[in-house]
Amino acid sequence: MPAAAAAAAASGTVATSYSDHIPDSVKGFVSDLYRSIRGGDVFGANQLYDGDFHRLSDRVYRDARWPSAKAVAPYCDDDHVFLLLYSELTSRHAHARLPGLTVTHRADSWDTYCSLFAVVLENVVTMQLPNQWLWDMVDGFVSQFQRFCQYRTKLEDKTEEEIGLLKRFDKAWNVYGVLNYLKALVENSMIRETLEREEGLEQFTITNGYEHKQGGSNVLKMLGYYSMIGLLRVHCLIGDYHTGLKCLLPIDIGQQGVYTNVTGSYISTIYYYGFANFMMHRYADVIHQFNKILLYILKYKQNHEKSPQYDLLLKKNGQMYALLAICLSLCPQNNLIDENVGIELKGKYGTEMEKMLRCDGVAYHDELFSFACPKFIAAWPPVLEEPFTDYNQDVYRLQLKLFLDEVKQHQFLGDIRSFLKVFSAITIGKLAQHMKLNEDSLRTILLAYTRKTHAVDNYGKITSSADFDFYIDEEIIHATESKSSKHHRDYFLTHISKLEEVIGELGKVQFSGACDFPSEEA
Numbered sequence: 001m002p003a004a005a006a007a008a009a010a011s012g013t014v015a016t017s018y019s020d021h022i023p024d025s026v027k028g029f030v031s032d033l034y035r036s037i038r039g040g041d042v043f044g045a046n047q048l049y050d051g052d053f054h055r056l057s058d059r060v061y062r063d064a065r066w067p068s069a070k071a072v073a074p075y076c077d078d079d080h081v082f083l084l085l086y087s088e089l090t091s092r093h094a095h096a097r098l099p100g101l102t103v104t105h106r107a108d109s110w111d112t113y114c115s116l117f118a119v120v121l122e123n124v125v126t127m128q129l130p131n132q133w134l135w136d137m138v139d140g141f142v143s144q145f146q147r148f149c150q151y152r153t154k155l156e157d158k159t160e161e162e163i164g165l166l167k168r169f170d171k172a173w174n175v176y177g178v179l180n181y182l183k184a185l186v187e188n189s190m191i192r193e194t195l196e197r198e199e200g201l202e203q204f205t206i207t208n209g210y211e212h213k214q215g216g217s218n219v220l221k222m223l224g225y226y227s228m229i230g231l232l233r234v235h236c237l238i239g240d241y242h243t244g245l246k247c248l249l250p251i252d253i254g255q256q257g258v259y260t261n262v263t264g265s266y267i268s269t270i271y272y273y274g275f276a277n278f279m280m281h282r283y284a285d286v287i288h289q290f291n292k293i294l295l296y297i298l299k300y301k302q303n304h305e306k307s308p309q310y311d312l313l314l315k316k317n318g319q320m321y322a323l324l325a326i327c328l329s330l331c332p333q334n335n336l337i338d339e340n341v342g343i344e345l346k347g348k349y350g351t352e353m354e355k356m357l358r359c360d361g362v363a364y365h366d367e368l369f370s371f372a373c374p375k376f377i378a379a380w381p382p383v384l385e386e387p388f389t390d391y392n393q394d395v396y397r398l399q400l401k402l403f404l405d406e407v408k409q410h411q412f413l414g415d416i417r418s419f420l421k422v423f424s425a426i427t428i429g430k431l432a433q434h435m436k437l438n439e440d441s442l443r444t445i446l447l448a449y450t451r452k453t454h455a456v457d458n459y460g461k462i463t464s465s466a467d468f469d470f471y472i473d474e475e476i477i478h479a480t481e482s483k484s485s486k487h488h489r490d491y492f493l494t495h496i497s498k499l500e501e502v503i504g505e506l507g508k509v510q511f512s513g514a515c516d517f518p519s520e521e522a
Contacts (some may be wrong), residue, residue: 022067027075029056030086034076037085037127042210046130049089054308057093065098066090081125084116089133092140095147103165103172106148110172113141117181117223121188125219131209131258134219135265138226141178142233148173149377155388167384175379179234182227186247189224195250209258225251225258229265233272238379239399241276248273253289264309267293267316275374278323279399281406282455283331284463290324291337298340322372325349326365329356330410331453332417357414365407369400412445413452420468420479428475446470446477 029052036044057066067090069083076082091109095101119125152166171177186192194200209222228247235244251259253273260266270293274286297317304310324345328334334342345353352364376395415435419426432442454464470479 022071023060026056026060026067027072029053030072030075033086034079034082037082037129038079040128042128042130045128046132049130049133050308053089057097061093063098065094081119081127084112084119085129087112088116088137088140092136092144095140095144103162103169106144106151107165107169107172109144110148110169113144113181114177117185120220120223121184123188123220125217126215128210128216128218129222131218131222132262132264134222135226135262138182138223138230139264139268141181142230145173145175145178145234146237146375146377149175149379150375150392152382153378153392154390155382155384156390158388163384163388166382170381174381175234175238179231182230182234185220185224185227186231187224189220189222189227191221191224191228192250194221205257208261226265229259229269229272232276233268233374236272236276237374237377239279239376239395241279244272244276245280263304263307264312266296267309267313271316271320272374274320274323275372278327279403280455281452282457282463283327284333284336284455285457286327287324287331287333287336290320290327291341294320294324294341294344295338298344319372321345321348322368325353326356326368326372329353329365330407332357362404362407366400366404369403373399409448410452413449416445416449417468420470420477421481423477423479425476425478428472428477431477446472 029048032052033045033048035041036048069087069090072086073083076086091112094105095109155163158166194204209225210218211221228251231247232244235241235247248269251257251269253259253269259269270289274289277283277289278286294317297313301313301317304313307313321344324337324341325348328337328345337345349368352368356364373396376399378391378395382391412435419431419434423431428439428442432439435442437445454462457463468479468481470477472478
């Protein structure tokens, strides 16, 4: 019996299913999945992974662990690589569904990932796997790292046995180990070089990352691709937003790409990209990207109701609306959002946005940020010496403080914006009287307005998010409304999409008798 099973059986915290009896349906699933992968049937493997595995998990292993790799070895020719894939898959299931996981369980999962990634990094894997599985593999790797970091920083309620296990497995889920594996997957896959070459990017996009030549494999390449997104997430969790965005640079999120073809990948990428830019005060970019993904969710949400990704979709959808509300309170650019997104946003946070725009809603900023931010982690290992204290909220409190400091700096900017909308020209002295300030304070606020409405993007270019510009000439402030560039492409794409929906609905209408339309074949 593996160490994880022994620990669980002893403590009674996690239900196990390491008995000799394995249902025939599970034996058949393992055998079919093995044959599909070894036979190069990616479509069949995807059906088994994304369909049968979840159905069996709901029906047979809702409250229990799947059989061990050793128990199912006879049904897959004792194939070493396949058993590592199986162990990763079933370990991810346990971490996602079962409460009371011990340090030993978490350490066993770390060992599984280390063994699997070691094989992949040797570049000897010749199989093709569904992109959904490869994305889930990287996502699960980062998620388990995040949960372990949160678990180990809650020390006040730990038993002596748990403290002893933390000391014993002190190398498991180390932040440097996690980052090194993700970076190694990126570098060994040569994915950055592929995406930087125009022909390489085109071929990668057309094939969706799959290899069609005999003996080709998409595993290392796609794990490297998704690891760039994983690196962005890890750096966001520890508060290093600049490095996180730098890791994502090879992926052009301004265009549809391979990352958009898996729903979880698409939503996670835009959420963490948006949050990193949000913390770097690039609000206009956040609004633009969130508008696109929220439109996508509005359009296709019902298609994912039975998907395992549905809960993630709903959670991230809510978090992004909250962040969007904050962004629009700090950078009022309603022209950047679609009408349908605006209606949803007003229904969710209309009252809060009005108060935040009046600069009397710091409490709402605090509340929305707390809901919308990721669960930050302390990257450093805990000090396992008495007195034991919890410090799992330390990083969150620091990020909240940084954010609220930024909100306070916007305190007078709303008033400046209001006056600039009313007066096309006004003297500094007169505006200072209206705002009940001295002229020196007003000049400081005007400089702050200029600073807060400009940001440096990921490529070093200074961009403006102001809807009103101004300049000062001989003590007179001249204000002009900024001319926003019209995105004709987005306008036409939106209406083409609506036309396609109408045509699709018309195609479903059943006509009879003489009104029947001939088919295309006819």
